[in-house]
Amino acid sequence: MKAASSLSGAASALAQDKVALVSLAILLTLIAMALLAPWIAPQNPYDPAAIDVLDAELPPAWVAGSDMRFLLGTDTQGRDLLSTILYGLRASLTIGLGAVALQAMLGVLIGTFAGYFGGRLDAALMRLADVQLSFSTLMVAIVLLALLQGLFSTEWYHRYALVSLILVIGVAEWPQYARTVRASALAERKKEYIEAARVLGFGPLRIMFRHLLPNCLSPILVISTLQVANAIIAEAALSFLGLGMPITKPSLGALISSGFETLFSGAWWISALPGLALVLLILAVNLLGDWLRDTLNPRHYRG
Amino acid sequence: MQYGRFVGNALRGDLGTSYFFKEPALDVILEKLPATIELVLCASVLILGISVPCGMFAAVRPRHWLSRSAMGLSILGISVPVFLTGILLIYLFSVELNWLPSYGRGLTRPLLLGWETGLLTADGWLHLLLPSVTLASIMVPLFIRLIRAEMLEVLDTDFVRFAWAKGLRPGRIWWVHAFRNTLLPVITVGGVQLGTMVAYTILTETVFQWPGVGLLFLEAVTRADTPLITAYLLVVGVVFVVTNAAVDLLYGLVNPQVKLAQVGAA
Numbered sequence: 001m002k003a004a005s006s007l008s009g010a011a012s013a014l015a016q017d018k019v020a021l022v023s024l025a026i027l028l029t030l031i032a033m034a035l036l037a038p039w040i041a042p043q044n045p046y047d048p049a050a051i052d053v054l055d056a057e058l059p060p061a062w063v064a065g066s067d068m069r070f071l072l073g074t075d076t077q078g079r080d081l082l083s084t085i086l087y088g089l090r091a092s093l094t095i096g097l098g099a100v101a102l103q104a105m106l107g108v109l110i111g112t113f114a115g116y117f118g119g120r121l122d123a124a125l126m127r128l129a130d131v132q133l134s135f136s137t138l139m140v141a142i143v144l145l146a147l148l149q150g151l152f153s154t155e156w157y158h159r160y161a162l163v164s165l166i167l168v169i170g171v172a173e174w175p176q177y178a179r180t181v182r183a184s185a186l187a188e189r190k191k192e193y194i195e196a197a198r199v200l201g202f203g204p205l206r207i208m209f210r211h212l213l214p215n216c217l218s219p220i221l222v223i224s225t226l227q228v229a230n231a232i233i234a235e236a237a238l239s240f241l242g243l244g245m246p247i248t249k250p251s252l253g254a255l256i257s258s259g260f261e262t263l264f265s266g267a268w269w270i271s272a273l274p275g276l277a278l279v280l281l282i283l284a285v286n287l288l289g290d291w292l293r294d295t296l297n298p299r300h301y302r303g
Numbered sequence: 304m305q306y307g308r309f310v311g312n313a314l315r316g317d318l319g320t321s322y323f324f325k326e327p328a329l330d331v332i333l334e335k336l337p338a339t340i341e342l343v344l345c346a347s348v349l350i351l352g353i354s355v356p357c358g359m360f361a362a363v364r365p366r367h368w369l370s371r372s373a374m375g376l377s378i379l380g381i382s383v384p385v386f387l388t389g390i391l392l393i394y395l396f397s398v399e400l401n402w403l404p405s406y407g408r409g410l411t412r413p414l415l416l417g418w419e420t421g422l423l424t425a426d427g428w429l430h431l432l433l434p435s436v437t438l439a440s441i442m443v444p445l446f447i448r449l450i451r452a453e454m455l456e457v458l459d460t461d462f463v464r465f466a467w468a469k470g471l472r473p474g475r476i477w478w479v480h481a482f483r484n485t486l487l488p489v490i491t492v493g494g495v496q497l498g499t500m501v502a503y504t505i506l507t508e509t510v511f512q513w514p515g516v517g518l519l520f521l522e523a524v525t526r527a528d529t530p531l532i533t534a535y536l537l538v539v540g541v542v543f544v545v546t547n548a549a550v551d552l553l554y555g556l557v558n559p560q561v562k563l564a565q566v567g568a569a
Protein backbone atom coordinates (compact mmCIF):
# COMPACT_ATOMS: atom_id res chain seq x y z
CA MET A 1 0.00 0.00 0.00
CA LYS A 2 1.45 3.33 -0.97
CA ALA A 3 1.18 6.16 1.50
CA ALA A 4 -1.30 8.81 0.42
CA SER A 5 0.40 12.16 0.43
CA SER A 6 -2.50 14.53 0.91
CA LEU A 7 -5.74 14.79 2.80
CA SER A 8 -7.80 14.34 -0.36
CA GLY A 9 -5.87 11.16 -1.02
CA ALA A 10 -6.76 10.08 2.51
CA ALA A 11 -10.47 10.48 1.82
CA SER A 12 -10.38 8.08 -1.12
CA ALA A 13 -8.17 5.64 0.79
CA LEU A 14 -10.76 5.62 3.58
CA ALA A 15 -13.35 4.03 1.32
CA GLN A 16 -11.02 1.05 0.81
CA ASP A 17 -10.25 0.33 4.44
CA LYS A 18 -13.14 -1.47 6.11
CA VAL A 19 -11.85 -1.20 9.67
CA ALA A 20 -11.37 2.56 9.36
CA LEU A 21 -14.75 2.96 7.71
CA VAL A 22 -16.57 1.02 10.44
CA SER A 23 -14.74 2.97 13.18
CA LEU A 24 -15.71 6.23 11.54
CA ALA A 25 -19.33 5.08 11.35
CA ILE A 26 -19.32 4.08 15.04
CA LEU A 27 -17.68 7.34 16.06
CA LEU A 28 -20.14 9.46 14.07
CA THR A 29 -23.08 7.50 15.52
CA LEU A 30 -21.81 8.03 19.06
CA ILE A 31 -21.24 11.74 18.43
CA ALA A 32 -24.73 12.07 16.93
CA MET A 33 -26.22 10.26 19.95
CA ALA A 34 -24.36 12.58 22.30
CA LEU A 35 -25.44 15.69 20.41
CA LEU A 36 -29.07 14.61 20.21
CA ALA A 37 -29.21 13.39 23.83
CA PRO A 38 -31.76 15.99 25.03
CA TRP A 39 -34.17 14.94 22.28
CA ILE A 40 -33.71 11.18 22.05
CA ALA A 41 -33.13 10.32 25.73
CA PRO A 42 -36.30 8.92 27.35
CA GLN A 43 -35.62 10.85 30.56
CA ASN A 44 -33.67 13.92 31.65
CA PRO A 45 -31.20 12.52 34.19
CA TYR A 46 -30.30 16.01 35.45
CA ASP A 47 -33.91 16.70 36.48
CA PRO A 48 -34.49 15.46 40.03
CA ALA A 49 -38.29 15.63 39.52
CA ALA A 50 -38.18 12.96 36.81
CA ILE A 51 -36.35 10.45 38.99
CA ASP A 52 -37.87 8.02 41.47
CA VAL A 53 -35.46 6.33 43.89
CA LEU A 54 -37.88 3.41 44.09
CA ASP A 55 -36.84 2.54 40.52
CA ALA A 56 -33.18 2.12 41.54
CA GLU A 57 -31.08 -0.79 40.23
CA LEU A 58 -33.62 -2.28 37.85
CA PRO A 59 -31.93 -4.62 35.33
CA PRO A 60 -31.93 -4.14 31.53
CA ALA A 61 -34.97 -5.20 29.50
CA TRP A 62 -33.57 -8.64 28.52
CA VAL A 63 -33.00 -9.71 32.14
CA ALA A 64 -35.74 -11.10 34.39
CA GLY A 65 -37.24 -8.60 36.83
CA SER A 66 -36.90 -5.64 34.51
CA ASP A 67 -39.26 -2.76 33.94
CA MET A 68 -40.22 -2.05 30.33
CA ARG A 69 -39.93 1.71 30.92
CA PHE A 70 -36.16 1.35 31.22
CA LEU A 71 -34.57 -0.32 28.19
CA LEU A 72 -31.09 -0.61 29.73
CA GLY A 73 -32.23 -0.68 33.37
CA THR A 74 -31.63 2.00 35.99
CA ASP A 75 -28.67 3.14 38.07
CA THR A 76 -28.24 3.42 41.84
CA GLN A 77 -30.36 6.57 42.00
CA GLY A 78 -33.22 5.28 39.86
CA ARG A 79 -32.22 7.11 36.70
CA ASP A 80 -32.84 5.54 33.31
CA LEU A 81 -29.43 4.10 32.37
CA LEU A 82 -29.84 4.70 28.63
CA SER A 83 -30.52 8.41 29.22
CA THR A 84 -27.65 8.66 31.70
CA ILE A 85 -25.27 7.01 29.22
CA LEU A 86 -26.35 9.40 26.47
CA TYR A 87 -25.77 12.40 28.71
CA GLY A 88 -22.54 10.85 30.02
CA LEU A 89 -21.29 10.40 26.46
CA ARG A 90 -22.03 14.08 25.96
CA ALA A 91 -19.99 15.05 29.02
CA SER A 92 -17.08 12.74 28.10
CA LEU A 93 -16.95 13.97 24.52
CA THR A 94 -17.24 17.63 25.54
CA ILE A 95 -14.33 17.29 27.93
CA GLY A 96 -12.25 15.21 25.51
CA LEU A 97 -12.74 17.55 22.56
CA GLY A 98 -12.53 20.70 24.68
CA ALA A 99 -9.29 19.61 26.32
CA VAL A 100 -7.73 18.68 22.98
CA ALA A 101 -8.83 21.98 21.43
CA LEU A 102 -7.06 23.78 24.26
CA GLN A 103 -3.95 21.59 23.93
CA ALA A 104 -3.86 22.18 20.19
CA MET A 105 -4.29 25.94 20.52
CA LEU A 106 -1.50 26.30 23.07
CA GLY A 107 0.76 23.73 21.45
CA VAL A 108 0.39 24.91 17.85
CA LEU A 109 0.97 28.53 18.83
CA ILE A 110 4.08 27.72 20.86
CA GLY A 111 5.35 25.15 18.38
CA THR A 112 5.01 27.47 15.39
CA PHE A 113 6.82 30.29 17.15
CA ALA A 114 9.60 27.96 18.31
CA GLY A 115 9.99 26.36 14.89
CA TYR A 116 9.84 29.56 12.86
CA PHE A 117 12.12 31.72 14.94
CA GLY A 118 14.45 29.00 16.21
CA GLY A 119 17.46 30.01 18.27
CA ARG A 120 17.08 31.00 21.88
CA LEU A 121 13.30 31.29 21.85
CA ASP A 122 13.11 27.75 20.49
CA ALA A 123 15.54 26.42 23.09
CA ALA A 124 13.67 28.10 25.95
CA LEU A 125 10.22 26.96 24.82
CA MET A 126 11.36 23.39 24.21
CA ARG A 127 12.99 23.15 27.67
CA LEU A 128 9.66 24.33 29.07
CA ALA A 129 7.98 21.56 27.08
CA ASP A 130 10.44 19.01 28.47
CA VAL A 131 9.63 20.10 32.00
CA GLN A 132 5.91 19.78 31.37
CA LEU A 133 6.37 16.39 29.66
CA SER A 134 8.31 14.96 32.58
CA PHE A 135 5.17 15.23 34.72
CA SER A 136 2.69 12.52 33.91
CA THR A 137 -0.58 14.14 32.83
CA LEU A 138 -2.77 11.96 34.98
CA MET A 139 -0.57 12.64 37.99
CA VAL A 140 -0.69 16.41 37.45
CA ALA A 141 -4.43 16.27 36.94
CA ILE A 142 -4.98 14.26 40.11
CA VAL A 143 -2.92 16.69 42.19
CA LEU A 144 -4.46 19.84 40.66
CA LEU A 145 -8.03 18.60 40.94
CA ALA A 146 -7.40 17.45 44.49
CA LEU A 147 -6.14 20.94 45.29
CA LEU A 148 -9.17 22.55 43.65
CA GLN A 149 -11.49 20.30 45.61
CA GLY A 150 -9.70 21.15 48.81
CA LEU A 151 -9.66 24.91 48.19
CA PHE A 152 -13.26 25.42 47.15
CA SER A 153 -16.60 24.21 48.45
CA THR A 154 -18.11 21.02 47.06
CA GLU A 155 -20.93 23.04 45.54
CA TRP A 156 -18.54 25.32 43.67
CA TYR A 157 -16.52 22.34 42.53
CA HIS A 158 -19.55 20.50 41.19
CA ARG A 159 -20.65 23.54 39.22
CA TYR A 160 -17.27 24.05 37.55
CA ALA A 161 -16.12 20.40 37.32
CA LEU A 162 -16.50 20.35 33.52
CA VAL A 163 -14.47 23.52 33.02
CA SER A 164 -11.74 22.53 35.44
CA LEU A 165 -11.37 19.10 33.82
CA ILE A 166 -10.97 20.71 30.39
CA LEU A 167 -8.43 23.19 31.74
CA VAL A 168 -6.38 20.64 33.67
CA ILE A 169 -6.22 18.01 30.90
CA GLY A 170 -5.82 20.74 28.28
CA VAL A 171 -2.90 22.52 29.87
CA ALA A 172 -0.99 19.36 30.83
CA GLU A 173 -0.61 17.99 27.29
CA TRP A 174 0.36 21.00 25.14
CA PRO A 175 3.99 19.85 24.58
CA GLN A 176 2.73 16.96 22.43
CA TYR A 177 1.48 19.48 19.89
CA ALA A 178 4.30 21.96 20.36
CA ARG A 179 6.95 19.34 19.62
CA THR A 180 5.17 17.94 16.58
CA VAL A 181 4.48 21.34 15.06
CA ARG A 182 7.99 22.56 15.81
CA ALA A 183 9.54 19.54 14.09
CA SER A 184 7.51 20.11 10.91
CA ALA A 185 8.02 23.86 11.05
CA LEU A 186 11.80 23.43 11.32
CA ALA A 187 11.75 21.32 8.16
CA GLU A 188 9.34 23.57 6.28
CA ARG A 189 10.90 26.95 7.02
CA LYS A 190 14.00 26.15 4.97
CA LYS A 191 11.92 25.54 1.84
CA GLU A 192 11.72 27.98 -1.01
CA TYR A 193 8.11 29.06 -0.66
CA ILE A 194 8.86 30.48 2.77
CA GLU A 195 11.88 32.24 1.32
CA ALA A 196 9.65 33.60 -1.45
CA ALA A 197 7.09 34.86 1.03
CA ARG A 198 9.83 36.59 2.95
CA VAL A 199 11.18 38.23 -0.22
CA LEU A 200 7.67 39.47 -0.99
CA GLY A 201 7.91 41.37 2.28
CA PHE A 202 5.24 39.54 4.29
CA GLY A 203 5.47 39.84 8.07
CA PRO A 204 6.49 36.87 10.21
CA LEU A 205 2.97 36.40 11.60
CA ARG A 206 1.47 36.14 8.12
CA ILE A 207 4.16 33.72 6.97
CA MET A 208 3.75 31.58 10.09
CA PHE A 209 0.00 31.19 9.96
CA ARG A 210 -0.82 31.55 6.26
CA HIS A 211 2.15 29.74 4.72
CA LEU A 212 3.95 27.59 7.27
CA LEU A 213 1.11 26.19 9.37
CA PRO A 214 -1.08 24.82 6.55
CA ASN A 215 1.86 22.65 5.52
CA CYS A 216 2.22 21.18 9.01
CA LEU A 217 -1.40 20.05 9.24
CA SER A 218 -1.19 16.30 8.65
CA PRO A 219 0.93 15.44 11.72
CA ILE A 220 -1.37 17.67 13.78
CA LEU A 221 -4.36 15.69 12.57
CA VAL A 222 -2.69 12.36 13.40
CA ILE A 223 -1.82 13.23 16.99
CA SER A 224 -5.19 14.91 17.51
CA THR A 225 -7.05 11.62 17.26
CA LEU A 226 -4.72 9.93 19.73
CA GLN A 227 -4.91 12.95 22.03
CA VAL A 228 -8.72 12.84 22.01
CA ALA A 229 -8.63 9.17 23.02
CA ASN A 230 -6.13 9.93 25.79
CA ALA A 231 -8.13 12.90 27.05
CA ILE A 232 -11.32 10.83 27.24
CA ILE A 233 -9.47 8.08 29.12
CA ALA A 234 -7.95 10.63 31.50
CA GLU A 235 -11.35 12.19 32.18
CA ALA A 236 -12.88 8.78 32.84
CA ALA A 237 -10.06 7.86 35.19
CA LEU A 238 -10.35 11.13 37.11
CA SER A 239 -14.11 10.81 37.41
CA PHE A 240 -13.68 7.22 38.55
CA LEU A 241 -11.41 8.43 41.35
CA GLY A 242 -14.08 10.92 42.39
CA LEU A 243 -12.05 13.92 41.22
CA GLY A 244 -14.03 14.57 38.05
CA MET A 245 -17.68 14.94 37.19
CA PRO A 246 -20.10 14.75 40.15
CA ILE A 247 -22.65 11.93 40.29
CA THR A 248 -25.49 14.39 39.72
CA LYS A 249 -24.05 15.15 36.26
CA PRO A 250 -22.17 11.93 35.54
CA SER A 251 -19.73 11.36 32.71
CA LEU A 252 -19.13 7.75 31.62
CA GLY A 253 -16.29 7.42 34.15
CA ALA A 254 -18.43 8.67 37.02
CA LEU A 255 -21.22 6.25 36.02
CA ILE A 256 -18.80 3.31 36.02
CA SER A 257 -17.58 4.40 39.44
CA SER A 258 -21.11 4.54 40.87
CA GLY A 259 -21.84 1.10 39.43
CA PHE A 260 -18.68 -0.39 40.93
CA GLU A 261 -20.20 -0.15 44.41
CA THR A 262 -23.18 -2.30 43.42
CA LEU A 263 -21.12 -4.81 41.42
CA PHE A 264 -20.94 -7.20 44.36
CA SER A 265 -24.69 -7.22 44.87
CA GLY A 266 -25.12 -8.39 41.27
CA ALA A 267 -26.07 -5.11 39.55
CA TRP A 268 -23.41 -5.47 36.87
CA TRP A 269 -25.12 -3.36 34.23
CA ILE A 270 -24.53 0.00 35.93
CA SER A 271 -20.77 -0.39 35.39
CA ALA A 272 -20.77 -2.64 32.34
CA LEU A 273 -23.00 -0.72 29.94
CA PRO A 274 -21.37 2.72 30.33
CA GLY A 275 -18.03 0.88 30.24
CA LEU A 276 -18.99 -0.67 26.92
CA ALA A 277 -19.93 2.75 25.53
CA LEU A 278 -16.62 4.17 26.74
CA VAL A 279 -14.53 1.36 25.22
CA LEU A 280 -16.43 1.60 21.94
CA LEU A 281 -15.78 5.33 21.78
CA ILE A 282 -12.07 5.09 22.57
CA LEU A 283 -11.55 2.08 20.31
CA ALA A 284 -13.17 3.86 17.36
CA VAL A 285 -11.01 6.94 17.89
CA ASN A 286 -7.84 4.84 18.30
CA LEU A 287 -8.49 2.75 15.19
CA LEU A 288 -9.12 5.88 13.16
CA GLY A 289 -5.96 7.44 14.56
CA ASP A 290 -3.90 4.37 13.67
CA TRP A 291 -5.27 4.33 10.17
CA LEU A 292 -4.68 8.05 9.76
CA ARG A 293 -1.08 7.69 10.90
CA ASP A 294 -0.42 4.84 8.50
CA THR A 295 -2.00 6.76 5.64
CA LEU A 296 -0.45 10.18 6.20
CA ASN A 297 2.97 9.12 7.46
CA PRO A 298 5.56 8.83 4.72
CA ARG A 299 7.62 6.54 6.95
CA HIS A 300 4.93 3.93 6.62
CA TYR A 301 5.55 0.48 8.06
CA ARG A 302 4.35 -2.32 5.89
CA GLY A 303 2.82 -4.91 8.14
CA MET B 304 10.19 31.71 55.59
CA GLN B 305 7.66 28.94 56.11
CA TYR B 306 9.02 27.18 53.04
CA GLY B 307 12.56 27.48 54.39
CA ARG B 308 11.49 25.80 57.60
CA PHE B 309 9.74 23.06 55.59
CA VAL B 310 12.84 22.35 53.49
CA GLY B 311 15.00 22.35 56.59
CA ASN B 312 12.75 19.86 58.30
CA ALA B 313 12.41 17.74 55.15
CA LEU B 314 16.18 17.42 54.88
CA ARG B 315 16.19 16.03 58.39
CA GLY B 316 13.60 13.47 57.34
CA ASP B 317 10.67 15.24 58.98
CA LEU B 318 7.81 15.79 56.53
CA GLY B 319 5.27 16.80 59.12
CA THR B 320 2.62 14.82 60.94
CA SER B 321 -0.37 13.31 59.17
CA TYR B 322 -3.60 14.93 60.37
CA PHE B 323 -5.49 11.67 60.14
CA PHE B 324 -3.01 9.06 61.39
CA LYS B 325 -1.40 11.35 64.01
CA GLU B 326 1.95 9.86 62.99
CA PRO B 327 4.91 11.26 61.03
CA ALA B 328 3.82 11.35 57.37
CA LEU B 329 7.00 9.70 56.13
CA ASP B 330 6.50 6.73 58.48
CA VAL B 331 2.93 6.25 57.26
CA ILE B 332 4.14 6.19 53.66
CA LEU B 333 7.12 3.91 54.29
CA GLU B 334 4.80 1.49 56.02
CA LYS B 335 2.58 1.26 52.90
CA LEU B 336 5.38 1.38 50.33
CA PRO B 337 6.21 -2.38 50.26
CA ALA B 338 2.69 -3.21 49.05
CA THR B 339 3.03 -0.85 46.09
CA ILE B 340 6.56 -2.00 45.27
CA GLU B 341 5.48 -5.63 45.22
CA LEU B 342 2.57 -4.76 42.95
CA VAL B 343 4.72 -2.75 40.53
CA LEU B 344 7.45 -5.40 40.54
CA CYS B 345 5.02 -8.19 39.73
CA ALA B 346 3.36 -6.09 37.01
CA SER B 347 6.77 -5.24 35.50
CA VAL B 348 7.70 -8.92 35.30
CA LEU B 349 4.41 -9.57 33.50
CA ILE B 350 4.93 -6.60 31.15
CA LEU B 351 8.44 -7.69 30.14
CA GLY B 352 7.53 -11.38 29.99
CA ILE B 353 4.63 -10.78 27.64
CA SER B 354 5.59 -7.77 25.53
CA VAL B 355 9.16 -8.73 24.60
CA PRO B 356 8.34 -12.09 22.95
CA CYS B 357 5.10 -10.78 21.44
CA GLY B 358 6.67 -7.61 20.07
CA MET B 359 9.65 -9.46 18.63
CA PHE B 360 7.48 -12.11 17.05
CA ALA B 361 5.22 -9.47 15.51
CA ALA B 362 8.26 -7.79 13.98
CA VAL B 363 9.96 -10.96 12.74
CA ARG B 364 6.79 -12.49 11.28
CA PRO B 365 4.60 -9.46 10.50
CA ARG B 366 2.18 -11.39 8.31
CA HIS B 367 1.67 -14.35 10.63
CA TRP B 368 -1.90 -14.59 11.97
CA LEU B 369 -0.59 -14.59 15.54
CA SER B 370 1.14 -11.26 14.94
CA ARG B 371 -1.98 -9.81 13.41
CA SER B 372 -4.16 -10.89 16.31
CA ALA B 373 -1.57 -9.62 18.80
CA MET B 374 -1.64 -6.21 17.11
CA GLY B 375 -5.43 -6.23 17.02
CA LEU B 376 -5.64 -7.17 20.69
CA SER B 377 -3.09 -4.53 21.59
CA ILE B 378 -5.21 -1.73 20.18
CA LEU B 379 -8.16 -3.09 22.14
CA GLY B 380 -5.95 -3.21 25.22
CA ILE B 381 -4.98 0.45 24.82
CA SER B 382 -8.63 1.40 24.49
CA VAL B 383 -9.81 -0.19 27.74
CA PRO B 384 -9.10 2.14 30.69
CA VAL B 385 -7.17 0.46 33.49
CA PHE B 386 -9.94 0.76 36.08
CA LEU B 387 -12.39 -0.87 33.69
CA THR B 388 -10.04 -3.83 33.22
CA GLY B 389 -9.91 -4.14 36.99
CA ILE B 390 -13.69 -4.05 37.34
CA LEU B 391 -14.08 -6.61 34.58
CA LEU B 392 -11.57 -8.97 36.20
CA ILE B 393 -13.22 -8.56 39.61
CA TYR B 394 -16.64 -9.30 38.17
CA LEU B 395 -15.41 -12.34 36.27
CA PHE B 396 -13.06 -13.95 38.80
CA SER B 397 -14.41 -12.74 42.12
CA VAL B 398 -18.15 -12.23 41.74
CA GLU B 399 -19.12 -14.79 39.07
CA LEU B 400 -16.51 -17.54 39.43
CA ASN B 401 -15.51 -16.79 43.01
CA TRP B 402 -11.95 -17.98 42.35
CA LEU B 403 -9.88 -15.00 43.37
CA PRO B 404 -10.17 -12.40 46.13
CA SER B 405 -11.11 -8.91 45.00
CA TYR B 406 -9.55 -6.67 47.62
CA GLY B 407 -6.61 -6.31 49.98
CA ARG B 408 -3.27 -8.10 50.15
CA GLY B 409 -4.25 -11.22 52.04
CA LEU B 410 -1.86 -12.78 54.53
CA THR B 411 1.46 -10.99 54.93
CA ARG B 412 4.64 -12.06 56.72
CA PRO B 413 7.38 -9.81 58.04
CA LEU B 414 10.47 -9.96 55.86
CA LEU B 415 13.16 -7.47 56.87
CA LEU B 416 13.17 -4.15 58.73
CA GLY B 417 9.40 -4.03 59.00
CA TRP B 418 8.85 -4.97 55.34
CA GLU B 419 5.58 -6.93 55.38
CA THR B 420 5.55 -9.14 52.30
CA GLY B 421 2.69 -10.99 50.65
CA LEU B 422 5.07 -12.92 48.43
CA LEU B 423 5.71 -15.66 51.00
CA THR B 424 2.15 -16.90 51.36
CA ALA B 425 -0.11 -18.56 48.80
CA ASP B 426 -2.90 -16.27 49.92
CA GLY B 427 -0.71 -13.23 49.20
CA TRP B 428 -0.03 -14.46 45.66
CA LEU B 429 -3.73 -15.03 45.03
CA HIS B 430 -4.43 -11.47 46.12
CA LEU B 431 -1.58 -10.12 44.00
CA LEU B 432 -2.71 -11.81 40.79
CA LEU B 433 -5.65 -9.65 39.69
CA PRO B 434 -4.13 -6.25 40.58
CA SER B 435 -0.84 -6.97 38.84
CA VAL B 436 -2.57 -8.29 35.72
CA THR B 437 -4.67 -5.13 35.72
CA LEU B 438 -1.68 -2.86 36.09
CA ALA B 439 0.21 -4.77 33.40
CA SER B 440 -2.75 -4.78 30.99
CA ILE B 441 -2.38 -1.11 30.16
CA MET B 442 1.39 -1.21 29.57
CA VAL B 443 1.70 -4.51 27.67
CA PRO B 444 -0.01 -3.29 24.45
CA LEU B 445 2.04 -0.11 24.50
CA PHE B 446 5.31 -2.03 24.75
CA ILE B 447 4.30 -4.64 22.18
CA ARG B 448 3.64 -1.89 19.66
CA LEU B 449 6.81 -0.03 20.55
CA ILE B 450 9.06 -3.10 20.41
CA ARG B 451 7.52 -4.16 17.12
CA ALA B 452 7.96 -0.75 15.51
CA GLU B 453 11.55 -0.33 16.68
CA MET B 454 12.47 -3.89 15.77
CA LEU B 455 11.02 -3.50 12.27
CA GLU B 456 13.17 -0.45 11.81
CA VAL B 457 16.32 -2.19 13.07
CA LEU B 458 15.67 -5.27 10.91
CA ASP B 459 15.74 -2.94 7.91
CA THR B 460 19.23 -1.57 8.64
CA ASP B 461 22.44 -2.42 6.81
CA PHE B 462 24.19 -4.16 9.68
CA VAL B 463 21.35 -6.66 10.06
CA ARG B 464 21.44 -7.34 6.31
CA PHE B 465 25.17 -7.82 6.64
CA ALA B 466 24.63 -10.30 9.47
CA TRP B 467 22.27 -12.28 7.24
CA ALA B 468 24.84 -12.17 4.47
CA LYS B 469 27.46 -13.56 6.85
CA GLY B 470 25.16 -16.54 7.27
CA LEU B 471 24.56 -16.18 11.01
CA ARG B 472 21.80 -18.17 12.65
CA PRO B 473 18.41 -16.33 12.70
CA GLY B 474 18.18 -16.64 16.48
CA ARG B 475 21.50 -14.88 16.91
CA ILE B 476 20.57 -12.09 14.51
CA TRP B 477 17.19 -11.51 16.16
CA TRP B 478 18.34 -11.62 19.76
CA VAL B 479 21.87 -10.24 19.60
CA HIS B 480 21.94 -7.90 16.62
CA ALA B 481 18.38 -6.68 16.35
CA PHE B 482 17.01 -6.92 19.88
CA ARG B 483 19.93 -5.18 21.55
CA ASN B 484 19.45 -2.20 19.30
CA THR B 485 15.71 -2.24 19.88
CA LEU B 486 16.27 -1.96 23.61
CA LEU B 487 17.56 1.63 23.76
CA PRO B 488 14.36 3.40 22.74
CA VAL B 489 12.35 0.88 24.75
CA ILE B 490 14.31 1.73 27.90
CA THR B 491 13.83 5.45 27.24
CA VAL B 492 10.08 5.10 26.89
CA GLY B 493 10.03 2.80 29.91
CA GLY B 494 11.61 5.56 31.99
CA VAL B 495 9.11 8.12 30.72
CA GLN B 496 6.20 5.78 31.30
CA LEU B 497 7.13 5.41 34.94
CA GLY B 498 5.23 8.59 35.77
CA THR B 499 2.14 7.21 34.10
CA MET B 500 2.69 3.95 35.95
CA VAL B 501 2.53 5.82 39.28
CA ALA B 502 -0.83 7.31 38.27
CA TYR B 503 -2.03 3.85 37.26
CA THR B 504 -1.03 2.39 40.63
CA ILE B 505 -3.39 4.92 42.20
CA LEU B 506 -6.21 3.68 39.96
CA THR B 507 -5.40 -0.01 40.38
CA GLU B 508 -5.02 0.26 44.14
CA THR B 509 -8.35 2.09 44.35
CA VAL B 510 -10.19 -0.59 42.39
CA PHE B 511 -8.70 -3.45 44.41
CA GLN B 512 -8.46 -1.62 47.76
CA TRP B 513 -4.77 -2.58 47.67
CA PRO B 514 -3.24 -1.07 50.83
CA GLY B 515 -0.36 0.70 49.10
CA VAL B 516 0.73 4.32 48.80
CA GLY B 517 -1.58 5.05 45.84
CA LEU B 518 -4.70 4.26 47.84
CA LEU B 519 -3.19 6.09 50.81
CA PHE B 520 -2.67 9.18 48.64
CA LEU B 521 -6.22 9.19 47.35
CA GLU B 522 -7.57 8.82 50.88
CA ALA B 523 -5.30 11.66 51.98
CA VAL B 524 -6.75 13.77 49.17
CA THR B 525 -10.33 13.16 50.26
CA ARG B 526 -9.37 13.84 53.88
CA ALA B 527 -7.39 16.97 52.90
CA ASP B 528 -4.43 15.53 54.81
CA THR B 529 -1.88 18.05 53.46
CA PRO B 530 1.32 16.76 55.13
CA LEU B 531 0.62 13.26 53.84
CA ILE B 532 -0.06 14.55 50.30
CA THR B 533 3.20 16.54 50.33
CA ALA B 534 5.14 13.58 51.65
CA TYR B 535 3.70 11.29 48.96
CA LEU B 536 4.61 13.70 46.16
CA LEU B 537 8.11 14.05 47.58
CA VAL B 538 8.60 10.28 47.80
CA VAL B 539 7.31 9.89 44.22
CA GLY B 540 9.75 12.59 43.12
CA VAL B 541 12.65 10.76 44.76
CA VAL B 542 11.58 7.49 43.11
CA PHE B 543 11.53 9.31 39.75
CA VAL B 544 15.03 10.67 40.14
CA VAL B 545 16.42 7.32 41.25
CA THR B 546 14.81 5.38 38.40
CA ASN B 547 15.84 7.90 35.79
CA ALA B 548 19.41 7.66 37.03
CA ALA B 549 19.11 3.87 36.83
CA VAL B 550 17.81 4.18 33.25
CA ASP B 551 20.81 6.27 32.29
CA LEU B 552 23.12 3.66 33.77
CA LEU B 553 21.25 0.91 31.91
CA TYR B 554 22.00 2.70 28.63
CA GLY B 555 25.68 2.21 29.17
CA LEU B 556 25.19 -1.47 29.94
CA VAL B 557 23.10 -2.14 26.84
CA ASN B 558 25.21 -0.10 24.46
CA PRO B 559 28.80 0.79 25.32
CA GLN B 560 28.80 3.38 22.53
CA VAL B 561 25.94 5.24 24.12
CA LYS B 562 27.26 8.73 23.33
CA LEU B 563 27.84 7.91 19.68
CA ALA B 564 24.41 6.33 19.44
CA GLN B 565 22.76 9.46 20.78
CA VAL B 566 24.52 11.70 18.28
CA GLY B 567 23.53 9.32 15.50
CA ALA B 568 19.88 9.29 16.56
CA ALA B 569 19.53 13.08 16.79
